[in-house]
Amino acid sequence: MNEQALNCINSRIAGCSFAIYPMTDQFVDVITTSLKNVDTSKVWIKTTDVETCVRGKITHVFDVTKALFLHAASTGHHVVFSATYSIGCPGDSDGDVYLSTDDHRLNLNTNNLQQEVAGKFSLYPLGGGNYMNIIYNQIEEMKLHGVKVSSIHYATRLDGDGKLIFDGLERVFTNLESSYSSHLVMTTTISANSPSKKGEIL
Amino acid sequence: MNEQALNCINSRIAGCSFAIYPMTDQFVDVITTSLKNVDTSKVWIKTTDVETCVRGKITHVFDVTKALFLHAASTGHHVVFSATYSIGCPGDSDGDVYLSTDDHRLNLNTNNLQQEVAGKFSLYPLGGGNYMNIIYNQIEEMKLHGVKVSSIHYATRLDGDGKLIFDGLERVFTNLESSYSSHLVMTTTISANSPSKKGEIL
Ligand SMILES: [Ca+2]
Numbered sequence: 311m312n313e314q315a316l317n318c319i320n321s322r323i324a325g326c327s328f329a330i331y332p333m334t335d336q337f338v339d340v341i342t343t344s345l346k347n348v349d350t351s352k353v354w355i356k357t358t359d360v361e362t363c364v365r366g367k368i369t370h371v372f373d374v375t376k377a378l379f380l381h382a383a384s385t386g387h388h389v390v391f392s393a394t395y396s397i398g399c400p401g402d403s404d405g406d407v408y409l410s411t412d413d414h415r416l417n418l419n420t421n422n423l424q425q426e427v428a429g430k431f432s433l434y435p436l437g438g439g440n441y442m443n444i445i446y447n448q449i450e451e452m453k454l455h456g457v458k459v460s461s462i463h464y465a466t467r468l469d470g471d472g473k474l475i476f477d478g479l480e481r482v483f484t485n486l487e488s489s490y491s492s493h494l495v496m497t498t499t500i501s502a503n504s505p506s507k508k509g510e511i512l
Numbered sequence: 513m514n515e516q517a518l519n520c521i522n523s524r525i526a527g528c529s530f531a532i533y534p535m536t537d538q539f540v541d542v543i544t545t546s547l548k549n550v551d552t553s554k555v556w557i558k559t560t561d562v563e564t565c566v567r568g569k570i571t572h573v574f575d576v577t578k579a580l581f582l583h584a585a586s587t588g589h590h591v592v593f594s595a596t597y598s599i600g601c602p603g604d605s606d607g608d609v610y611l612s613t614d615d616h617r618l619n620l621n622t623n624n625l626q627q628e629v630a631g632k633f634s635l636y637p638l639g640g641g642n643y644m645n646i647i648y649n650q651i652e653e654m655k656l657h658g659v660k661v662s663s664i665h666y667a668t669r670l671d672g673d674g675k676l677i678f679d680g681l682e683r684v685f686t687n688l689e690s691s692y693s694s695h696l697v698m699t700t701t702i703s704a705n706s707p708s709k710k711g712e713i714l
Contacts, residue, residue: 327632327666329701331533331592338707359708360630360701363665390533392594394634394699396666404665428562430529432596434636434697463565463606464529464598464697495636495666497596497699499531499562505540506561 322487323406325365326375328393330382340389344381349416350374354405365405368484369413371395376476377417383425383472383502391429391500395483398436398493425472429500430465431479435486436493444486452478468500475500524689525608527567528577530595532584542591546583551618552576556607567607570686571615573597578678579619585627585674585704593631593702597685600638600695627674631702632667633681637688638695646691647684654680670702677702 332340353366353374364374372395379391435441449459449466457478458469468475483496534542555568555576566576574597581593637643651661651668659680660671670677685698 325665327664329592329594331535333533333535333537333539335535335537337535337590358664359706360632360669360703361664365665388539390531392531392701394666430562432697434638436636436638462529462560462563463527463567464596467562495634499594501562504561 322397323365323403323409324368324371324395324397324483324487325363325405326371326393326395327361327363328375328391329361330379331390331392332382332385333388333390336387340382340385340387343385344378347381348374348377352408352411352416354408366408367411367413368397368480368487369415370408370411372476372480372483373415373417373420376473376480377420379476379500379502380420380423380425380472383427384423386503388501388503388505390502391498393498395479395496395498396494397483397487421473423473425502427468427470427472427475427500427502428504429468429475429498430462431468431482431496431498432465433482433486434495434497435490436495441486441490444489445482448478448482448485451481465497472500472502524599525567525605525611526570526573526597526599526685526689527565527607528573528595528597529563529565530577530593531563532581533592533594534584534587535590535592538589542584542587542589545587546580549583550576550579554610554613554618556610568610569613569615570599570682570689571617572610572613574678574682574685575617575619575622578675578682579622581678581702581704582622582625582627582674585629586625588705590703590705590707592704593700595700597681597698597700598696599685599689600697623675625675627704629670629672629674629677629702629704630706631670631677631700632664633670633684633698633700634667635684635688636697636699637692638697643688643692646688650680650684650687653683667699674702674704
């Protein structure tokens with residue numbers, strides 16, 4: 311095993327590239343207000359004109375992205391969160407220092423926010439492996455936690471309370487990562503306050 | 513080879529699950545105006561509160577999604593397109609009838625729309641295979657066609673004219689599909705009229 315491969319396996323830094331889209335003329339205000347309400351000090355964070363990238367422990371990557379979305383949604387505007395969570399070996403080490411943080415979540419107050427959402431997620435375990443049973447088990451567990459799960463093209467649809475859905479996604483990601491320690495990608499889109507009725511054809 | 517596997521290989525219907533996010537109070541108008549300007553008669557199409565799914569020949573799937581985004585962007589509002597293109601064996605056949613359409617694109621007038629965009633894309637060839645050289649070659653070809661390409665976490669960043677970027681994405685997808693005939697997923701996010709400067713940290 312060469313040195314680079316070893317570093318990759320030892321590091322296991324998780325990351326999320328995401329954006330929050332507020333469908334309002336006040337979209338900049340919604341984003342900046344949300345950022346002010348969220349403590350991002352346990353993750354590496356970088357924002358460009360296209361996306362924000364956070365990197366660190368799985369726990370904190372989910373804590374921060376969940377909090378940013380739920381605070382944005384609490385403005386009441388139609389807001390969509392679109393994200394790619396990833397762990398494995400992207401060949402870099404930005405933010406590795408954040409892996410030495412403790413596990414205490416900084417944004418637990420987010421769990422006070424009640425927010426119905428509709429969303430979807432897809433898992434791409436790269437490099438093969440027998441992971442389907444794990445995914446099915448995790449989806450069954452989401453149902454037990456009050457999330458409605460249904461099949462759509464290219465993804466699994468999720469309906470329910472926003473914090474339960476983020477917690478479910480984190481469990482799927484964490485359990486797949488621990489049992490299937492290769493390159494793992496999960497994409498998700500979560501929508502709040504849509505004026506369209508559920509499943510309605512525009 | 514069982515019958516289902518055979519059907520999958522024969523079918524090769526492409527699809528795209530996507531949404532367009534106009535960051536304006538008039539987001540519904542932007543979407544409906546865009547839909548009015550685009551001919552979707554050569555694809556299967558379904559819209560819910562979370563996404564729109566189009567399915568059919570690769571050519572028409574890209575023709576329609578490119579046209580919908582560029583018409584929405586031509587309103588001048590900050591608009592983001594987020595999509596998952598897929599081909600392979602999702603285990604269903606909705607829209608297979610659209611594979612018998614001819615290859616003539618219905619929305620060629622889209623090429624009259626001039627629109628600078630910033631975006632990113634990621635490729636997930638599922639099931640393994642040696643595809644890295646093909647991806648590198650396609651990215652080199654994008655550069656030759658006037659698209660600026662750069663590296664970011666978990667994706668490749670694209671800057672340039674919107675129609676050139678969509679055409680580049682279609683070439684990558686088409687060439688990977690023809691040389692690597694398994695399950696292929698490409699995710700992309702494309703942003704127009706952002707008030708943020710390129711690469712600016714908010
Ligand atoms: Ca207004």
